Amino acid sequence: MNWKRTFTLLEEKHAQKQSSRRSFDISDAANIALFLAAFVGIWQLVFLLKIWPAYLMPSPAMVITEIGDLIENNSLPIGIGVTLARLAGGFAVSLGIGVGVGLAMVKFRGFGKTMSSFAVGLLTFPSIAWVPFSIIFFGFNDSAILFVVVMASVFSVIITTYSSIRNIPPIYLRAARNMGANGFALFRHVMIPAATPSLILGIRQAWSFAWHALIGAEMLITTLVGLGYILSVGRDINHMETIIATMITIFVIGIIFDRIIFRKIEERVRSRWGLDQHTE
Amino acid sequence: MITSEYRQSATAVLKVNEVSKAFQYASPDSQTHVVLNRVSIDVKDGEFVTIVGPSGCGKSTLLNIIAGLESPDSGSILVKGERKVSTSRDRIVIFQEGALFPWLTVLENVEFGLKLAGVSLDKRRQAARHFVDTVQLSRFANSYIYQLSGGMKQRVAIARALAIDPDILLMDEPFAALDVQTRDLLHNQVLHLHETTKKTILFVTHNINEAVLLGDRVVVMSPRTGSIKKEFAISLPRPRDVGSPEMTVIKRQILNELEEDFHFARRETRTETIQ
């Protein structure tokens, strides 16, 4: 048929927009290397100028040696392991409760309205202010730390779940219902994927709240393990190398999660949806 | 014009029975706005009916009520004599735009209805491939929706509806956002599908040319009264030429019906401003 041929012609013209998007290419790596070199160079220079004594401002080499020592005596590997386990545990609880409450808010209108003002209010509450409450309630233990982490992030998860689902374009839900989607199938096959781009953004933010709160809680709620605890030990014994070495570790972990894990997921979803067209 | 006996014919696959719908506005004076006022349409099996009326006259509302996506204030929808109050797979809507799922590929979109019905992966893939083929999009089976042009998206929407194998296709201005050439191609494709599948089609549009080009029957809606003004049976063979003398006569008659309303609306607003 004639119109069939015309379609094919139209398709030829409509070149498929295949994007060769890579989040991390050579020039990115070069930029980072350059930035690091400049940073370490300035640090070394400041050290050499002896503005501050070495116990206040150690050299990059001294800090690197310290990192080696901390790895060798196992305090850094154990600290990282414990801290990440607490992060995973606390964040998992936050996600579970937050998504559950968020969904209940979508389901029950009145509860949703009340709860959203309450949760938004608690979003601005400084998570570290939960620490005294938590210590007295739970004692100096993992539960107290987990509690602070959950309180720091759960409201963000609640709000993000609630708003992501409520902001799904109604046309998707109509089309799905029309094709026979109801109840759990609608939720699983339409609401969750449709809300994903916005959910990821919110969860990424909730993760960073959890991470901030965790290090603070570990410093204040002494449990003898964890990166925050190593920091507080460094302060107690006036050992700047330990403090800086741990800070660098915390920084690197943050970068790995945020830049690499979360951004990768986000980019995959966004490119699939075609949400990054304007940046090309 | 259609006689009332035709309207009451017993062979109707779809019967829209005295459907009324009003919307309540949330404004302080909380007016009600009557969108549909005792609308009745009978559609025979395999018939291609177009509904024409200006924007805002309630075409989408009517189609959504027929689909079971909205409920009427009064009146009923009968499919093969059975009263319908919710959505079901015998009536599938093809929306104007934006109803495809951007998180799924073309193929996954087309098999979506089958997945919901619990059809096994192998079977639904095979079926989806067939319908993607029917709308000539095999090469784009694994593309995501944003990679398609507007016309291709609507073809995917058609394939997605066909895969569910409904008795009735409800098309809500599906080509309104497309350029003229693409629309012409899609008109031909829809007519071809109608010919080969014998599906009953209810096609809503604000475009008179489109209405007379496609329909066995054109239903003219009045925005003023929220009801059906007139129906025109068109027995001209397809493909039709919108410029032919016979078509021009029908188009003129439809236009007259719509313009009458338009003048009335203008007079009304004028008196309102004077008051």
Ligand SMILES: Nc1ncnc2c1ncn2[C@@H]1O[C@H](COP(=O)(O)OP(=O)(O)O)[C@@H](O)[C@H]1O
């Ligand atoms: N959910 C709704 N609430 C209030 N008014 C509505 C709603 N949906 C449609 N309307 C109103 O009903 C009228 C008909 O709308 P619609 O059926 O979309 O018209 P059409 O599809 O013919 O353009 C419009 O005036 C519109 O503003």
Ligand SMILES: [Mg+2]
């Ligand atoms: Mg409409």
